[in-house]
Amino acid sequence: MRKDAGRDSTTAERLAALDLPTGGFTAPARAAALARFREMGLPGRRDEYWRFTDPAPLNATSAPEAALFTGLVEPQLFGERDRIVLTFVDGEFDPAQSSPNVAAEGLEISRLAEADRVDLHWAQGLYGVLEAAGQRPVPRPFAALNTAAASDGVLIRATGKVDRPVHLIYVHADTQSDAILHHCVRVEAGAELTVLETGPAAARFSKVMEVDVADGGRFHHIRAQGRDHSRRAITHIFARLGAEALFKSFTLTANGVLTRNEAVITLAGDGAVAHVAGAALGDGATGAFHHDDTVFVTHEAEGCESRQVFKKVLRNGAVGVFQGKILVRQGAQKTDGYQISQSLLLDEDSQFLAKPELEIYADDVKCSHGSTTGAIDETALFYLRSRGVPREEAQSLLVLSFLADAIAEIEDEGLQAEIVGRLENWLARRRKG
Amino acid sequence: MLEIKNLHVKLEEEDKPILKGLDLKVGSGEVHAIMGPNGSGKSTLSYVLSGRDGYEVTDGAASLDGESLLEMEPEERAAAGLFLAFQYPVEIPGVGNMTFLRTALNAQRKARGETELSAGDFLKLVREKAKALKIDAEMLKRPVNVGFSGGEKKRNEILQMAMLEPRMCILDETDSGLDVDAMKLVADGVNALRSKDRSFLVITHYQRLLDHIVPDVVHIMAEGRIVKTGGPDLALEVEQNGYADILAGAN
Numbered sequence: 001m002r003k004d005a006g007r008d009s010t011t012a013e014r015l016a017a018l019d020l021p022t023g024g025f026t027a028p029a030r031a032a033a034l035a036r037f038r039e040m041g042l043p044g045r046r047d048e049y050w051r052f053t054d055p056a057p058l059n060a061t062s063a064p065e066a067a068l069f070t071g072l073v074e075p076q077l078f079g080e081r082d083r084i085v086l087t088f089v090d091g092e093f094d095p096a097q098s099s100p101n102v103a104a105e106g107l108e109i110s111r112l113a114e115a116d117r118v119d120l121h122w123a124q125g126l127y128g129v130l131e132a133a134g135q136r137p138v139p140r141p142f143a144a145l146n147t148a149a150a151s152d153g154v155l156i157r158a159t160g161k162v163d164r165p166v167h168l169i170y171v172h173a174d175t176q177s178d179a180i181l182h183h184c185v186r187v188e189a190g191a192e193l194t195v196l197e198t199g200p201a202a203a204r205f206s207k208v209m210e211v212d213v214a215d216g217g218r219f220h221h222i223r224a225q226g227r228d229h230s231r232r233a234i235t236h237i238f239a240r241l242g243a244e245a246l247f248k249s250f251t252l253t254a255n256g257v258l259t260r261n262e263a264v265i266t267l268a269g270d271g272a273v274a275h276v277a278g279a280a281l282g283d284g285a286t287g288a289f290h291h292d293d294t295v296f297v298t299h300e301a302e303g304c305e306s307r308q309v310f311k312k313v314l315r316n317g318a319v320g321v322f323q324g325k326i327l328v329r330q331g332a333q334k335t336d337g338y339q340i341s342q343s344l345l346l347d348e349d350s351q352f353l354a355k356p357e358l359e360i361y362a363d364d365v366k367c368s369h370g371s372t373t374g375a376i377d378e379t380a381l382f383y384l385r386s387r388g389v390p391r392e393e394a395q396s397l398l399v400l401s402f403l404a405d406a407i408a409e410i411e412d413e414g415l416q417a418e419i420v421g422r423l424e425n426w427l428a429r430r431r432k433g
Numbered sequence: 434m435l436e437i438k439n440l441h442v443k444l445e446e447e448d449k450p451i452l453k454g455l456d457l458k459v460g461s462g463e464v465h466a467i468m469g470p471n472g473s474g475k476s477t478l479s480y481v482l483s484g485r486d487g488y489e490v491t492d493g494a495a496s497l498d499g500e501s502l503l504e505m506e507p508e509e510r511a512a513a514g515l516f517l518a519f520q521y522p523v524e525i526p527g528v529g530n531m532t533f534l535r536t537a538l539n540a541q542r543k544a545r546g547e548t549e550l551s552a553g554d555f556l557k558l559v560r561e562k563a564k565a566l567k568i569d570a571e572m573l574k575r576p577v578n579v580g581f582s583g584g585e586k587k588r589n590e591i592l593q594m595a596m597l598e599p600r601m602c603i604l605d606e607t608d609s610g611l612d613v614d615a616m617k618l619v620a621d622g623v624n625a626l627r628s629k630d631r632s633f634l635v636i637t638h639y640q641r642l643l644d645h646i647v648p649d650v651v652h653i654m655a656e657g658r659i660v661k662t663g664g665p666d667l668a669l670e671v672e673q674n675g676y677a678d679i680l681a682g683a684n
Binding site: 397 | 483528537576
């Protein structure tokens with residue numbers, strides 16, 4: 001990033017407005033992250049990876065006000081399953097809305113704010129480590145800022161096959177809240193874990209999740225970012241996969257004036273598999289919508305597979321952004337890399353901006369990428385209507401059809417069905433106007 | 434049942450007339466076949482009747498049970514009892530066949546002021562109808578027409594017909610792309626649906642489908658009009674002599 005005086009002063013102001021924890025075991029990581037952040041500075045529109053998304057609301061010293069979404073009461077997503085719940089209200093842990101007992105077979109959970117009072121913790125080798133590694137070649141200043149400034153988070157370690165998913169619920173209750181959470185997840189060799197995340201979290205939400213999946217470990221991540229229209233979110237997932245490890249992440253985003261979800265995934269062990277997918281729906285009629293998926297997958301080992309499947313449904317001036325890269329390092333032979341980003345524009349006012357990239361330094365690889373923008377298929381629409389399905393309902397079915405490939409990346413059929421249910425409700429509400 | 438008078442239709446974009454004064458009357462319980470060479474306007478007729486965009490009716494009328502069809506939306510025509518079995522059934526990935534059938538059936542029931550079918554009742558009904566068409570449970574679960582063979586797609590069209598119980602069925606080149614066994618299965622499905630309250634308009638290029646679905650009346654269409662009408666023998670005449678002789682005779 002270019003250094004300039006303007007950037008330095010906004011960066012300094014941003015930091016001055018924050019209450020930076022000194023940390024216990026995270027102290028060295030926080031100090032290093034702070035230095036990294038100062039060096040990088042806050043991003044601007046002239047930076048290569050911020051051309052399509054204006055970082056100004058994220059750069060501001062305080063969170064821009066965000067109205068609460070109160071119009072609709074829906075049952076808690078994933079609420080019917082047996083799971084371990086940790087609830088954060090505007091970034092603050094709420095024991096009353098959390099599981100009293102977070103212990104489970106093969107699972108260790110602690111809260112960052114509590115664990116950070118001591119100098120020793122298993123997460124010491126992880127906190128800020130994958131984030132730091134993920135700063136090259138593309139700087140991610142908000143992730144460094146997060147590592148330095150996170151007030152809390154969850155440290156999860158799976159040592160076996162964990163049957164109950166860990167569900168992080170993010171409640172937004174204060175119109176001016178500015179939450180910064182940092183999670184660390186370590187899935188030990190051969191272990192398996194599912195992490196669910198739901199809710200808007202805050203007026204402005206910064207979140208980093210570092211995920212280290214050891215050899216043969218399996219990690220599943222399903223997230224829904226709530227329905228608040230005016231909330232803003234900048235999130236990062238940094239993942240490192242060992243040999244034969246599996247990483248699958250799916251994100252549903254409906255509404256949100258600003259969302260930037262970054263995923264930085266490194267396939268470090270032979271035969272690792274990483275799938276990252278997203279379905280985003282925005283309707284400018286009910287509030288501005290800007291959604292940005294920025295993904296960077298690095299193949300460092302042999303015989304790994306990566307898939308990026310991102311779908312966006314946009315209307316009434318909604319904006320979708322996709323910046324996705326596959327980097328295949330020298331020696332990462334037999335790589336199978338796939339990337340698809342597609343948008344369905346329901347009118348002519350909406351916009352999809354895509355920047356797919358491949359960078360390959362090995363000669364025996366299979367990599368493909370595709371990006372498309374399209375409208376509703378008129379032939380399919382007529383087919384459905386000729387069977388008696390009214391136009392608006394037929395259009396909803398075709399939206400679900402368009403999103404199907406992304407949703408199919410969720411392995412658990414029950415979780416898939418719950419996500420589809422939310423989508424159906426979202427679409428039905430828009431049909432009623 | 435179906436009455437078409439002096440129908441003139443052109444393609445919206447090309448300003449090209451396709452149907453040029455077509456008259457047709459299909460009585461209740463009757464099966465009519467329309468045959469004709471390529472480009473005679475057979476498929477256009479099926480699309481115009483079912484309400485597809487891209488066509489402009491410049492003159493004439495079409496009604497179902499006395500109700501004018503041409504002003505209705507496609508879904509309203511369906512609810513009124515019209516059904517088009519597509520020549521090329523459309524694949525819809527990500528939407529289960531069952532979801533599709535149930536959505537369609539309940540939308541029609543709702544439009545007619547009837548109560549929607551419960552999940553249990555629907556399941557019972559669809560299993561029963563599917564069995565007769567040799568459509569297995571797996572095919573019902575799969576996304577609409579995705580990965581279906583030609584025969585499976587056409588059977589799926591007939592299954593929709595059986596579920597939706599339309600009064601007027603239009604079959605557009607249903608025999609295209611089918612081998613003899615598949616065609617027989619489809620024809621059996623159609624024949625099982627024949628009743629005194631249900632009429633069929635079978636559009637086909639070849640006579641062979643009419644060996645299995647025996648029509649009451651056969652029309653020959655050319656240049657956007659019906660040029661000759663007769664009994665089932667007329668189809669055999671086409672099979673033996675081709676269209677040229679008949680068209681020459683009609684002129």
